[in-house]
């Protein structure tokens with residue numbers, strides 16, 4: 001039997017992570033419990049009412065999911081989202097039931113906005129419900145020191161910084177180094193299972209978290225500005241909008257995959273496209289005239305500085 005995962009604050013990121021994890025479980029075994037109405041389940045085991053658990057005794061995999069929100073309308077939307085993703089009731093969605101949800105869970109993923117974390121963790125009974133459990137916070141700006149102050153010493157607290165592509169299992173997640181007592185234990189296995197099933201995952205010291213928040217956490221937004229601008233250029237030159245977006249998106253994906261898959265520096269990839277006297281160098285010079293590199297790098301700098309202010313008391 002696997003463990004119970006509670007998503008405390010299940011909005012954009014809670015949905016992205018949970019959807020990715022559910023998809024990865026489903027791809028491991030179509031017999032995974034994805035709700036009673038799941039079409040794959042029905043087609044593989046006709047007439048069976050108790051689905052087999054894909055975790056099959058694996059304590060590093062979640063076998064039950066509970067999502068917490070505050071508004072009935074959010075709950076309704078969430079149920080609809082997960083129903084359309086899995087074809088069943090794969091997730092229990094609760095409204096205003098944080099303590100009960102945490103009590104019933106083994107691992108808690110804190111996915112609320114940074115400014116409400118203190119309120120949630122200080123609600124009477126939450127600390128006790130978290131005792132001895134693993135708390136993974138994806139909050140921008142809120143430090144391990146702050147979080148540790150808001151829970152009992154027996155709670156293991158770690159930070160993770162994922163991004164929205166986790167939803168399609170193409171995420172980038174940075175995880176804070178575990179305390180030495182946990183460095184090779186079950187908690188590390190659980191964290192790796194969650195985040196490497198929904199993209200890339202690497203451990204880094206907490207001092208780098210604000211920069212990671214800006215670079216990979218906010219990064220999809222920055223990348224989409226570039227993507228949109230490339231498509232706009234294509235439209236300006238007469239391409240239909242849909243095709244321009246497809247060309248821009250697939251080109252960015254291809255270039256990014258080349259950079260990830262080989263040892264070559266991005267400059268080498270750029271140089272290999274750039275024919276002397278050709279059209280690429282003409283475009284590159286126009287980009288450099290617009291100070292594109294320092295503009296993008298400064299965006300990461302400013303976003304990092306802002307990330308460090310999130311979840312901190314107002315000055």
Ligand SMILES: NC(=O)C1=CN([C@@H]2O[C@H](COP(=O)(O)OP(=O)(O)OC[C@H]3O[C@@H](n4cnc5c(N)ncnc54)[C@H](OP(=O)(O)O)[C@@H]3O)[C@@H](O)[C@H]2O)C=CC1
Nearest residue numbers: 009010011012013069070071074111112113114139140217
């Ligand atoms: N968006 C992104 O791309 C990224 C965000 N992050 C971090 O992830 C966190 C979540 O961001 P995001 O998903 O965008 O935010 P959302 O606003 O989409 O989600 C927040 C969720 O928290 C719920 N919530 C609010 N108050 C409570 C409460 N008291 N008890 C239980 N649930 C509550 C909300 O439910 P309801 O609406 O019903 O109140 C909502 O579902 C932030 O801390 C952010 O810094 C990290 C990486 C990337």
Ligand SMILES: O=C(O)[C@@H]1CCC=N1
Nearest residue numbers: 140213214217218310
């Ligand atoms: O903009 C934000 O504050 C969050 C953190 C990283 C991405 N979005």
